[in-house]
Amino acid sequence: MSAPLMFIPVAVVLIASLSATPAASARVAPGLEPVKTTGFDAIAIPLVSFNSDQGFGYGAVGGMYLYAPGKKPYAHAISAQFFFSNRGVQNHSLKYDGPRLLGPLRVEGRLDYRREIRSPFFGAGNQSAPDFRGDVNNELYNFEKGTPGFWLRLRGHPFGDEHPLQSYVGYGWRHMRVEAYERSMLSMEKPLGMDGGNMGQLLAGFLWDTRDSESEPQRGGVEEFSLRVSGNATGNRYHYVGLTLSERRYFALSPRLTLAHRMTLDMLFGDVPFYEWSNTGGVNVSEGIGGMNSVRGIERNRFAGNIKAFMNTELRYQAARFQVLGQQLKVGAVAFVDLGRVWHPGVSDGKWWHWHPGVGGGLRFSRRAAVVRTDYAVSTGSGRQRFYVTFGHMF
Structure with a gap:
């Protein structure tokens, strides 16, 4: 029997903040901060980690939020990540978010480079690789890839800032380099996309957003419909269409306790390359x-296919607020249940009730819009474990 899989990071969290004092005429309810704030928050996490998917790793992730009067939840957000591992993983990115950069339009973009000597491939379908026993380093279930890319998106409120409808358009591009190991499942199955190539996509979508807060929602929700189109005209050698439907809901059970739920359905149609099976x-x-x-607790991209569905339920508790150098920080705890499955043409996907669950809990550290998330999760199907450290709520 294989040992449980663990991801055990050692992280140092550094939070710096600078805020202007509100005007004396501004009246703020006790315990609440004014909507119109200035200054910035910065968070950096140096990482020294062991991950049975990626080996011993080192790097850093950091984010900065700049605030300005009348701009919610911030004026600008910039985040960067640099990550290497002794097993050939590289994951570097630079991301920008300007909620009102071009008048009423929100501008979002990301530039990144990823390289993986052991990128997971378990085949297609909800019952793929039945003989897998947890050794994610086995070349049978891996291939090598390198993918520089970027995306740019414009998002706005066509009927005014207070209206819940949002729309967006964008473009994404990536160059996929694929190298299959001689005795891998990828070499044996030879799915569409073995030759890699350029991936260009046109992106569009609509959101109906009634949340009371974008960064720390307690009430309301978000419904989203999105479309991505790929073909020769977009700079993609493959022709396919992707549709995504998503629902997020938040219920304030008490001033400190929030029930959060998300459902996502993603469908791909056409000549879909294998490396798109796991994306939404x-x-x-x-x-x-x-x-x-x-689905936390399950190996990354363990199940993939043309149709994917997953659900996440979190019970979020705000445990404490305290002052550090005159700035308010919050500590919270989360208990969660995740559930997911896939469908793929030409393979057996099992009974309709055959879903893959993961359960666990975690901690949250936050300063205004800046959130550090740590989660521990267990797959109830295999008993294997995972630990995650990242920025922002899961949804």
């Missing part, structure tokens, strides 16, 4: 099924 569309792109953005 939308404003918040996810991978799966399996990993810190879909």
Whole structure:
């Protein structure tokens, strides 16, 4: 029997903040901060980690939030990540978010480079690789890839800032380099996309957003419909269409306790390359099924296919607020249940009730819009474990 899989990071969290004092005429309810704030928050996490998917790793992730009067939840946000591991993983990115950069339009963009000597491939479908026993380093379930890329998106409120409808358009591009190991499942199955190549996509979507807060929602929700189109005209050698439907809901059970729930359905149609099977569309792109953005506790991209569905339920508790150098910090705890499955043409996906669950809990450290998330999760199907450290709520 294989040992449980663990991801055990050692992280030092550094939070710096500078805020202007509100005007004396501004009246703020006790315990609340004014909507119109200035200054900035910065968070940096040096990482020394062991991950049975990626080996011993080192690097850093950091984010900065700049605030300005009348701009919610911030005026500018910039985040960067640099990560290397002794097993050939590189994941570097630079991301920008300007909620009102071009008048009423929100400008979002990301530039990144990823390289993985052991990128997971378990085949297609909800019952893929039945003989897998947890050794994610086995070349049978891996291939090598390198993918520089970027995306740019414009988002706005066509009927005014107070109206819940948002729309967006964008473009994403990536160059996929694929090298299959001789005795891997990828070499044996030879799915579409073995030759890699350029991936260009046009992106569009609509959101109906009734949340009371974007960064720390307690009430309301977000419904989203998104479309991504790929073909020769977009700079993609493959022709396919992706549709994503997502629902996020938040219920304030008490001033400190929030129930949060998300449902996502992603469907791909056409000549879909295998490296798209695990991706979803939308404003918040996810991978799966399996990993810190879909079903925690299950190996990353353990189950993949043309149709993916997953659900996440979190009970979020704000445990404490305290002052550090005159700035308010919050500590919270989360208990969660995740559930997901896939469907893929031409393979057996099992009974309709055959879903893959993960359960666990975690801690949250936050300063205004800046949130550090740590989660520990267990797959109830295999008993294997995962630990994650990242920025922002899962949804």
